Amino acid sequence: MKVGKKVLYFITSEDITGVELAIEHSDEDEVTILLLQNAVYFANKSNKAVSQVLNQNKTVAACKEHIDTRGLSNFISDKIKLVASVDVVDLIFENDTIINM
Amino acid sequence: MKVGKKVLYFITSEDITGVELAIEHSDEDEVTILLLQNAVYFANKSNKAVSQVLNQNKTVAACKEHIDTRGLSNFISDKIKLVASVDVVDLIFENDTIINM
């Protein structure tokens, strides 16, 4: 097993399982969770799973356009990194592994 | 308001909300919950919402074919009434009101 690989949880579905798996993901890897489409609703401050990830050494990002369309910017934590639609591509290639959910 | 009308919760989606609404439905009405399609998974004995309804004075029914196709007959409570596909029609007309979910 390679140590310290970069892993991207690419979450496009309204299924919290991807976030839950990420919570348990080994600390040895550098984990980023990217929320897209209706998965951006998980970014709501009231979401316990995402709050838990934010307290770990993991990054939570969300697609900025998908947040904006839904009018959610006032309801999400400051710790969530907003990624412009065009920059999602870079995030995909920066990571070694994609876990699609 | 008519007292004692017959109400059918006709639940075809994988959204437990219909069962939850039925739990809170007034005792004055005669309430039946009918589970179809993937909603029949709610009939699993481990489902808390359905167990709660079964302890109330309400009927829980499930489409027999949909239970059988999924191989679930051993995993559901005896209190759940199995309704043959062709008899679903009768259940629909026997009730005064349909709450689709």
Place this chain on the structure above:
Amino acid sequence: MTEEKNIVILLRQPPHGTLYPVEGLRMSVAVSADFDPITIAINDGVYAFLKNVDKTMYSMHIDFLKDIDLDIFIDEKSLIERALTKNDLIEQVEVKEHAEILKIIENSTVTIPF
């Protein structure tokens, strides 16, 4: 034709990502010619009425319903679960306690979920 029917259009899905809430509101408008449908938002359906959500696809439906004095009710319990308040929502909707929402659904003749 038959006795008066109470129609409830139930919006339970978020406003973007699927067409359901848009189509639900379009349905409310359509049936308003023959009935007085009540539109209710529960669960993620409440997100459709945030002040800042993009309503390009359905603001005309909201305006239409309000112009003919039809109600759009928001389930308070769903709001609270999402840490939202009345002030986060547009003015055309009315927040109702969960018990009242239940009562309206109980008294409907037909409930159509979106």
Place this chain on the structure above:
Amino acid sequence: MTEEKNIVILLRQPPHGTLYPVEGLRMSVAVSADFDPITIAINDGVYAFLKNVDKTMYSMHIDFLKDIDLDIFIDEKSLIERALTKNDLIEQVEVKEHAEILKIIENSTVTIPF
């Protein structure tokens, strides 16, 4: 071509009501020509492997995968949540602890969810 890729096909939806699990297993079969995909069932996906479920649409895929020695793993946690046990499942699958399932997903290069 590139370095060896670990493919995980993740079945998370129930076997009937949608085509997802059937199509997921068909995908496992398809990619088995070039890779050694691991098929994992979590959440309602575990229901696909009950003894008594109608498998007309996908038993050939299960048989094919077993014939070429590819693994189908079942998440134990998902089983427990559904009050199911190993004995309720067909023999061709192997139940794994949640931690092991996680490890396999962590070590995948590509995870394809159905």
Place this chain on the structure above:
Amino acid sequence: MARLGILFFNGPYQAQASETVIKLAEAALDKGHEVRIFCYMDAVNALLENQKQIEGIFNIEEGFREILNKGATIRLCNLCLLVRGTMKNCLKKECGDVKRAGTPDLAKIIEETDRLVVIC
């Protein structure tokens, strides 16, 4: 003799809805009831022609042909067909009482039937 309205939203194959609609309609028709169906959103694609018969898969087109044959009335949301590009490929009048309609036709179905069920 009663009148059943059915509304559904999902296209064929991906979800079970169209199969459930067919079976429910068939049971109602066989018991002598009247059946009126409204196809909304992706559901309009359930009535497309040339759905190939594949072993082990319930053919949705055939199912709808059968219930049309038994007297079901089917209305397809016009706008939903237009936007999906499937306007020209639906079952034709020769198959029975199937035609394009607007959302007001659903109001009519609600008004003229005794019960309306929605298959999600």
Place this chain on the structure above:
Amino acid sequence: MARLGILFFNGPYQAQASETVIKLAEAALDKGHEVRIFCYMDAVNALLENQKQIEGIFNIEEGFREILNKGATIRLCNLCLLVRGTMKNCLKKECGDVKRAGTPDLAKIIEETDRLVVIC
């Protein structure tokens, strides 16, 4: 210059997936990457012709025409088209590198791309 594979399952309009696929593909192509898309299940219907332009609705056909024009490769699951009856209404070769394919072609896409994302 890297190669991006994209897989999706949903048809147009009902769900956001096809719009997300188009925008992601466009961004990747604009940055000089190669893009290969596999349409599985209902997703094959995203490539249908004659999707009518309606104000306020993002036209999926136009979006796919544009990314084909920019060089994206699109493969459509053959069996999925067949069963849905939409085999003959897809965008034609003149629009770019779009054709019918089998599931093994997805294996090829996985093999020949640097990353595969799935848009649910």
